[in-house]
Amino acid sequence: MRILVVEDEPKLLKSILEFLKTEDYICDGALSYREATDHVSTYNYDCLIVDITLGDGSGLELIKILKLYKSEAGIIIISAKDSLEDKIHGLELGSDDYLTKPFHLSELNARLRAVLRRKNYHGQExxxxxxxxxxxxxxxxxxxxxxxxxxxxxxxxxxxxxxxxxxxxxxxxxxxxxxxxxxxxxxxxxxxxxxxxxxxxxxxxxxxxxxxxxxxxxxxxxxx
Amino acid sequence: MRILVVEDEPKLLKSILEFLKTEDYICDGALSYREATDHVSTYNYDCLIVDITLGDGSGLELIKILKLYKSEAGIIIISAKDSLEDKIHGLELGSDDYLTKPFHLSELNARLRAVLRRKNYHGQExxxxxxxxxxxxxxxxxxxxxxxxxxxxxxxxxxxxxxxxxxxxxxxxxxxxxxxxxxxxxxxxxxxxxxxxxxxxxxxxxxxxxxxxxxxxxxxxxxx
DNA sequence: GCTGTACAATGAGAATTTTAGTAGTCGAAG
DNA sequence: CTTCGACTACTAAAATTCTCATTGTACAGC
Structure with missing residues (x-):
């Protein structure tokens, strides 16, 4: 189960990655837009977890691009704002779920499982x-x-x-x-x-x- | 004995959870529709307690979805309205019991025991x-x-x-x-x-x- | 095939991280 | 005011990870 986490706050990124690794996901991190596209063009991910409030550009733009490379991957959006607009846009662009900061890591895990299950990856034991x-x-x-x-x-x-x-x-x-x-x-x-x-x-x-x-x-x- | 409580009023949810914990159930809470489906797709619950007057969609819809994931779990519906309609719909969809707000927590506990007993979890002591x-x-x-x-x-x-x-x-x-x-x-x-x-x-x-x-x-x- | 160089494997120990243990503070309940 | 449980801070111990020096191995050119 391969995951890419896109988050520009290094500390948060680190703790997300550490947690997901303890949950046995194979995951990579990207601190920026560009790093993310690099990764996506190189590896195959089953799900992308994206903070859409990155510094270097619109996160929603990023999602469009990510989708181009890897249309079948699930997408979970993380956002600081709880704005309905962004949420709707995100979902329209094809994200599968939405999470508002701050959140519990086990909450993220639950969403992740849900998304992966929806994609028929019944968590292998x-x-x-x-x-x-x-x-x-x-x-x-x-x-x-x-x-x-x-x-x-x-x-x-x-x-x-x-x-x-x-x-x-x-x-x-x-x-x-x-x-x-x-x-x-x-x-x-x-x-x-x-x-x-x-x-x-x-x-x-x-x-x-x-x-x-x-x-x-x-x-x-x-x-x- | 694992229970999921779905209730959008944070205070009520909290007090239900606290009560159930004192009764030795292992329980989680969900404040919304979506949160609930996430939980259900992740964990195995023995019973679901669902407020069908949630803000983010029809609670009865939720029950249909919940049933898809976990058909053997018991379901108790909580509702503010005492409308016969909803009650009938709920029971048709496979809920096991029905409780009208406001209610005593001990009443909830009684129903819970009854439901679990009916499911052959004869009051696990x-x-x-x-x-x-x-x-x-x-x-x-x-x-x-x-x-x-x-x-x-x-x-x-x-x-x-x-x-x-x-x-x-x-x-x-x-x-x-x-x-x-x-x-x-x-x-x-x-x-x-x-x-x-x-x-x-x-x-x-x-x-x-x-x-x-x-x-x-x-x-x-x-x-x- | 021989030899040199760069790469890979090894073993031991230092450095770091994680966990256990101890003591003690804080705050709530009586 | 006392007691008790929940949590914190700190120290000790344990385990893992990383470094480094050394040895071994594959490849390329001759």
Whole structure:
């Protein structure tokens, strides 16, 4: 379940992303208009959460553009104003729901579930990939039928790879997803480190290592 | 026993919720139509209490929609008008009972019990989870056959965990559920504090600690 | 095939973050 | 005025994440 959150207030964006990640969504953030269109033109999202009171242009314009790229994605609008106008415009342009600041994060989650359900993504409870099984609601990872503990970063990374299975993921995109704001372009040592930990857990459980290194590019998670 | 109350008058909603909580129901509130459908699409309720004179649309419409999602849930209609028409319509659409404003909360409780009984939830008096037994009617908690006093917040938290057993509950959702009004992105110290108190009571009674910490995320209440 | 360079993997420990624990303040109820 | 529960502030402990130095590996050019 892939989500893009567009919000210009860094703190709020961060806490939304953190929360959604704890709820097992694969999500990215954009601080501006342009960043958002970049992301949308690059990745496939199932739902977009958009603050329409961004600084750099009309948020409703943005929605039109987003729709062009990704017409089947759900859209939830966030707004500070409770103005009926904006609400109506938003809904006319094809947003699926509307949320007024301030809001509870679990409220956002409820809307999100509703939107995704309306789009027939009945929230999956389990993920399977080869010998790996994940019970999302329990955050439990099973390798070959035995439960293995994964730290938050490891868990998130694993989910990310499964979401992008059979595709090459660049280190840049990994860094982008997992370390939103503060990733320094210098080295990817921290990625190597987490990759190593993942592989160690596979090995310790005699689980095949589905993670292929693509030299000079990144990784690919695939069977056999 | 999970209940959703749909009522657009905030004060009334609040007092209904408070009352139901003292009666040991796990309950959520919705101030509008849309909020209600969100909740219903997200959680499983055993009964819905719906004011059909909401501002944002016909309440009877709402009931139709609610039924679509969750046909086995009981429904009690609240209405300001005592019109026979609405009553008949409501019952036709599958509501189980009907209550006219103003009403006593104890009256609501009686209807609720009746509805739940009819649905074979014959007045669930006890909850059990491992070595924990709760007599809901008395708000009495037994750990390993000895009664232990739990403060109101501890009790509510315990019920929340039991209601969400075997699932990871994030700190955010705990905060959202237990401190609906005034929680702002602060620290989670108060959660830690209550968690500690719960665990202390388990320990003092030599009762297993079913509460697992999920580092960086929240907690999980499960056997073994 | 050999060699050099850039990239990737590894292991250990430092730094940071998160949680547990302790003590104490505040405010409401009696 | 006292008691009790709810919450806060602070310290300690635990766990995770990140850094860094080092070792190993793939690729390209010769």
């Amino acid at each position: 389990n993920l399977k990939f080869g010998e790996i099984r994940i019970e999302l609601s329990r955050k439990a990872v099973y390798l070959k039928e035995t439960e293995v503990y994964f730290t938050p970063k490891e868990y998130e990374l694993l989910l990310f790879f499964i979401a992008n299975q059979n595709k090459v993921v660049t280190k840049t995109s990994i860094a982008d997803h997992m370390w939103e704001d503060e990733y320094s372009f210098g080295s990817y040592d921290f990625i190597y480190s987490h990759i190593k930990n993942l592989r160690k857990k596979f090995e310790d459980s005699a689980c095949p290592d589905y993670l292929k290194t693509i030299y000079g590019i990144g990784y690919k998670f695939e069977l056999a | 006890n909850l059990k989870f491992g070595e924990i037994r709760i007599e809901l009617s008395r708000k009495a908690v037994y750990l390993k056959e000895t009664e232990v006093y739990f403060t109101p917040k501890e009790y509510e938290l315990l019920l929340f965990f039991i209601a969400n057993q075997n699932k990871v509950v994030t700190k955010t959702s705990i905060a959202d559920h237990m401190w609906e009004d005034e929680y702002s992105f602060g620290s989670y110290d108060f959660i830690y504090s209550h968690i500690k108190n719960l665990r202390k009571k388990f320990e003092d009674s030599a009762c297993p600690d079913y509460l697992k910490t999920i580092y960086g995320i929240g907690y999980k209440f499960e056997l073994a």
